Amino acid sequence: xxxxxxxxxxxxxxxxxxxxxxxxxxxxxxxxxxxxxxxxxxxxxxxxxxxxxxxxxxxxxxxxxxxxxxxxxxxxxxxxxxxxxxxxxxxxxxxxxxxxxxxxxxxxxxxxxxxxxxxxxxxxxxxxxxxxxxxxxxxxxxxxxxxxxxxxxxxxxxxxxxxxxxxxxxxxxxxxxxxxxxxxxxxxxxxxxxxxxxx
Numbered sequence: 674x675x676x677x678x679x680x681x682x683x684x685x686x687x688x689x690x691x692x693x694x695x696x697x698x699x700x701x702x703x704x705x706x707x708x709x710x711x712x713x714x715x716x717x718x719x720x721x722x723x724x725x726x727x728x729x730x731x732x733x734x735x736x737x738x739x740x741x742x743x744x745x746x747x748x749x750x751x752x753x754x755x756x757x758x759x760x761x762x763x764x765x766x767x768x769x770x771x772x773x774x775x776x777x778x779x780x781x782x783x784x785x786x787x788x789x790x791x792x793x794x795x796x797x798x799x800x801x802x803x804x805x806x807x808x809x810x811x812x813x814x815x816x817x818x819x820x821x822x823x824x825x826x827x828x829x830x831x832x833x834x835x836x837x838x839x840x841x842x843x844x845x846x847x848x849x850x851x852x853x854x855x856x857x858x859x860x861x862x863x864x865x866x867x868x869x870x871x872x
């Protein structure tokens with residue numbers, strides 16, 4: 674039978690032996706049950722090696738943190754670094770303004786500087802201040818510009834640098850291109866004038 678005992682008509686001796694055998698097997702199974710109750714489940718990969726789940730979780734957490742840092746960096750770059758700096762400056766200015774008292778008095782230096790920097794129409798000193806600022810800006814280093822005769826046109830309307838000696842070293846392609854464009858425009862204009870002329 675399925676339970677392991679004999680079927681049909683059996684003697685009492687055979688039945689007793691079978692029952693003792695079943696009890697002994699159950700005792701062995703109970704010991705195995707007790708041993709296996711407190712054991713951890715063993716997880717294996719496809720090749721049959723043991724998997725270390727704690728290490729895998731730690732690795733997944735580390736990867737997720739790295740991915741979130743990367744996403745945060747890309748979000749910052751996508752927003753624009755200059756805009757981010759401007760927003761940070763705006764926040765700092767707002768915090769600075771919030772710390773000031775609500776009423777502004779005559780000795781408020783920030784208000785005084787703000788009012789001095791405003792340009793008003795009809796201000797007789799405005800020209801003097803503009804000249805002074807232009808002189809201060811001129812004193813700062815700026816790149817020298819090209820001084821000389823008007824340079825030939827180029828495709829990009831780029832003004833030459835200050836080290837250019839004025840010699841055109843091209844193969845003449847740009848001049849030919851401009852000549853073709855001018856000729857084409859002149860022919861179109863002539864064709865249009867001829868087509869609308871009274872006959």
